[in-house]
Amino acid sequence: MYTQGKTKEEILKFINNWGEETFAKTLDIQFIDVDLDNETLTATMPVTPKIHQPFGIMHGGASCVLAETMGSSLSNIFIDGNKYFGVGTNINSNHLRSKKDGIVTAVARFIRKGKTMHVSEIEIRDEKGQLINHTTMTNNIISK
Template identity: 85%
Template sequence: MKGQTKEELLEFINNWGDVTLAKTLEIKFIDVDIENETLTATMPVLPRVHQPFGILHGGASCVLAETLGSSLSNIFIDGTKYYGVGTNINSNHLKSKKDGIVTATARFIRKGKTMHVSEIEIRDEKGQLINHTTMTNNIINR
């Protein structure tokens, strides 16, 4: 997806696929920094993403993190030749969240030819760290 503007990339990834888990959870990509290779998205914390105790389900945080990590890899490779596919995720849930919006930002820790490792931080409206995730993607031929 090289050669596209920030706005074109955001438009593309916000409309990627018809019915996806990211759309079901209302994940919205809000920023892509082409120079620093980061990607940012938001997700509302509503009862549908709660666990039984009324707080953000760790699985929903993992979905947000994996959505960002996978998308980060896929927008910074030649999509006509390769796919970035998730192979490992390690997620630490650090603080609970009942409502509002969380914002996640993904960045590369390592960006190789066949493997990407990314770090995803999920924060609340006050900037407090809710979740820290690392994710590995293998870059495979189409």
């Protein structure tokens, strides 16, 4: 997808309906905002028992899935999807606080946006704004 000429609503509709059965849909990830000027993407994910580890808190893998979904989506909506696609090649995720229930909100932004590589930062916060997870992710931008 390429954002040029698209409205925020068109972009959100596209990425919320991207693919039939995806990991993002399995975890009920919902994209809620894209800021075209600042090149950020925001999504929410409910914290329910289906994403808990045995101790009753959100599994770190669920945070990683949310973060990778955010970083990959951010790259792919800001490149020309007719010519390129972005694929994750590295993820570094720090789990900073536990979460038992409610909703988490993730915001992804570019640290570096080059022609062949994007590095993004993803912050996952709870309803109080407390940082639950901080992730950096690298995507390679590959010609189709």
